[in-house]
Amino acid sequence: MLLPLVAMTARVDWASFPALVTSDSARAALALSLRTSALSTLVCLVLGVPLAVVLARSRLGGRDLLRSLVMVPLVLPPVVGGIALLAAFGRRGLLGETLEVAGLQIAFSTAAVVLAQSFVALPFLVISLEGALVTAGTRYETAAASLGARPSTVLRRVTLPLVWPALASGTVLSFARALGEFGATITFAGSLQGVTRTLPLEIYLQREVDPDAAVALSLVLVVVAVLVIALTRRTRAVL
Numbered sequence: 216m217l218l219p220l221v222a223m224t225a226r227v228d229w230a231s232f233p234a235l236v237t238s239d240s241a242r243a244a245l246a247l248s249l250r251t252s253a254l255s256t257l258v259c260l261v262l263g264v265p266l267a268v269v270l271a272r273s274r275l276g277g278r279d280l281l282r283s284l285v286m287v288p289l290v291l292p293p294v295v296g297g298i299a300l301l302a303a304f305g306r307r308g309l310l311g312e313t314l315e316v317a318g319l320q321i322a323f324s325t326a327a328v329v330l331a332q333s334f335v336a337l338p339f340l341v342i343s344l345e346g347a348l349v350t351a352g353t354r355y356e357t358a359a360a361s362l363g364a365r366p367s368t369v370l371r372r373v374t375l376p377l378v379w380p381a382l383a384s385g386t387v388l389s390f391a392r393a394l395g396e397f398g399a400t401i402t403f404a405g406s407l408q409g410v411t412r413t414l415p416l417e418i419y420l421q422r423e424v425d426p427d428a429a430v431a432l433s434l435v436l437v438v439v440a441v442l443v444i445a446l447t448r449r450t451r452a453v454l
Contacts, residue, residue, distance in 0.1 A: 220437060227434055228427045235431040243409050244417035245435070251325065251413065252393040255332035259389045262333075263340035264382070268374070270341070271348035286342070288335045296334055297402025304330065304403075327404035328411050332393035339392055340385040347381030348374070391443040395436065 228235070235241070269275075270282055288296055304311045304321040311322060321327050359373045360366075375382065397415040404411040406420065414436060421429040 223430060223433060223437070226430050228431070231427060232431050235425075235428045236435055238428070240408060240412075240417060241414075241428070241432055244412055244414045244432075247325070247328070247409065247412065248394055248414040251328045251332060252390050254329045255336055255393040256386060256390040258329065258333040259337045259340045259393075260386060263337050263385075263389075264344065264375075267341045267344035267348060268370070271345045272353070282345075285338055289338050293335055293396065293398025293400075294402050297331060297399035300327070300330060300334060300399065300403040322403060323405040323407070323411065325404075325410055328400055328413060331399035331403045332396045335396050335399055336389040336392040339388040340382075343381050343385030343388065344378060347378040351377050387443055387446055391440060394439065394443075 266281075266285065270278055270285075291299075301308060301322060303309050304314070304327070306312065306315055306320065306322060308322070311320075314321060321330065355373050355377060356369050359369045364372070395415060396413070397419065400411070400413060401416055401419075406412045406416045412420075414432060418429050418432045418436070421432060
């Protein structure tokens with residue numbers, strides 16, 4: 216596990232490192248990655264929190280099927296996910312053709328990057344939060360409801376605070392997964408500098424033309440990953 220990281224660190228040209236990681240293309244790719252990853256994490260929160268609550272609390276039929284569908288991106292090769300998104304939202308896709316008529320083009324745009332990242336990152340939030348909800352049980356929610364609290368109040372004042380550590384760590388992990396996404400992004404969004412070329416795509420392109428730059432940018436992603444892991448562990452310890 217450590218040997219590849221040590222070997223990569225040993226190959227870094229430290230004398231040129233600042234220039235390699237602060238080039239115009241590198242800064243544009245990093246800024247785009249951070250911006251789209253933040254938006255993707257927000258999408259995961261908006262969709263993932265109610266989805267996790269339904270999976271953990273609802274007694275409706277079809278939950279097992281819904282849970283299986285949520286987990287599909289975890290086992291699906293990212294490039295296949297990109298092809299699926301292209302089939303749905305591409306110019307001739309299932310919904311893309313209708314959106315094209317309405318003047319909305321998603322594929323090969325920044326919105327496509329956000330969709331691709333959300334597609335692969337959503338399961339991390341849902342699975343983390345669902346597990347915490349199942350473990351926490353329903354006794355506090357039942358007590359609050361018996362005292363007259365509305366369902367929305369119970370969710371906001373009881374359920375989410377109860378599972379806050381899992382929600383926080385799931386959010387951080389979703390952001391990290393979105394930041395490192397490559398396969399679905401390049402398939403569905405392409406690689407246009409400043410528009411869809413995120414940092415993983417920039418690393419892939421630099422690997423062919425400037426290996427030193429690719430190694431330096433890879434180290435930046437490794438550092439970000441380590442910081443995310445440390446933040447997740449610290450969040451769990453504090454909460």
